[in-house]
Amino acid sequence: MTPTPLMPKTNQKPQVERGGADLMPPDASATNITALRPMDILRAIDAAIEEHGNWLTRWHRALVCELPPDRDVIAENSADLTAFGRWHDQHRRDPLLAQMAFQDLWQEYSALHDAARSVARLATTRPVSAQDYDGVVAKSDAFLTRARRIRDAFRKAVSDLDPLTGLSNRTTMNAELAAEYERAVRTDTPCCIALADIDHFKKVNDTYGHGIGDQVLAATAGRFLSQLRPYDLIYRYGGEEFLLCLPNADPKTAAVVLGRLRMALFERAIPLEDNTDLSVSASFGFAQIIGSAPLKEIIAQADQALYQAKQAGRNCVIGFTKDVTHDA
Numbered sequence: 001m002t003p004t005p006l007m008p009k010t011n012q013k014p015q016v017e018r019g020g021a022d023l024m025p026p027d028a029s030a031t032n033i034t035a036l037r038p039m040d041i042l043r044a045i046d047a048a049i050e051e052h053g054n055w056l057t058r059w060h061r062a063l064v065c066e067l068p069p070d071r072d073v074i075a076e077n078s079a080d081l082t083a084f085g086r087w088h089d090q091h092r093r094d095p096l097l098a099q100m101a102f103q104d105l106w107q108e109y110s111a112l113h114d115a116a117r118s119v120a121r122l123a124t125t126r127p128v129s130a131q132d133y134d135g136v137v138a139k140s141d142a143f144l145t146r147a148r149r150i151r152d153a154f155r156k157a158v159s160d161l162d163p164l165t166g167l168s169n170r171t172t173m174n175a176e177l178a179a180e181y182e183r184a185v186r187t188d189t190p191c192c193i194a195l196a197d198i199d200h201f202k203k204v205n206d207t208y209g210h211g212i213g214d215q216v217l218a219a220t221a222g223r224f225l226s227q228l229r230p231y232d233l234i235y236r237y238g239g240e241e242f243l244l245c246l247p248n249a250d251p252k253t254a255a256v257v258l259g260r261l262r263m264a265l266f267e268r269a270i271p272l273e274d275n276t277d278l279s280v281s282a283s284f285g286f287a288q289i290i291g292s293a294p295l296k297e298i299i300a301q302a303d304q305a306l307y308q309a310k311q312a313g314r315n316c317v318i319g320f321t322k323d324v325t326h327d328a
Helices: 038-064 083-090 100-122 130-159 170-187 201-208 210-227 251-266 295-311
Strands: 015-017 191-198 233-238 241-247 282-288 317-319
Touching: 038 083, 038 100, 038 130, 083 100, 100 130, 170 191, 170 233, 170 241, 170 295, 191 201, 191 210, 191 251, 191 295, 201 210, 210 233, 210 241, 210 251, 241 251, 251 282, 251 317, 282 295, 295 317
Parallel strands: 282 317
Antiparallel strands: 015 317, 191 241, 191 282, 233 241
């Protein structure tokens, strides 16, 4: 990936994008705002490990105390009946669960439940052999080992993420932006920095409450992510503001990319947890990395362009030029 700058003419007018069907990718209407985030995986794995401990205790109790095993333990689809099994079934098509590590985890989980069901049934008619018992314990250990490895990997990832939106936080942003800036300057390739701000977000919080505001923030992040190119970077910058780094994007390309984000948010209302919908929009300002101008200056220029977008009526995209200034 080789990001970087393009020099706009000093007399160039602000670049404004106000929509248009040509800015929408063919599949934009299929945005999945319920896709799993790393913290969702972390919570599910933590819950699965706890649930497994309770399940294993019930399985052992039936064997040791010679009690009839619980019906869910000996059911043919015992793995599917657990909370983890239902969660897995609900999200089985999610790209995160398509990873080999999760496929292996589910196979081990299913194999464990199959073996435990077989031993629990046998225990009702005859003593359980050490080999059968050890087989279940080994499968339990294998599941727990893999689950903990996945949990630890996602725990590290989540520590670098904003817990609400699932986007990288400022700690990660600073390091990644510095690297992209250095690459852009060194290779003299175009790269733009953009700021996005949800329009009238304070009114959303004041009118509907901060819970709804959080849902809007999370959904907005999902909409934006769905429209970015694979190598674009996005961060929660603070409050209702997002910062984006667009490598290999001159001002024209940046306007198109940000236009897709704007349309993805504006064209479809956000479904809320109370089964209502809320329509929101966002304003965008961007600036190009130019020569040796400091990164802080480029971000400040993007902020000036964002201010101009707000002044222009919101729900638009404006690129920074020397003519874009404000007094705030």
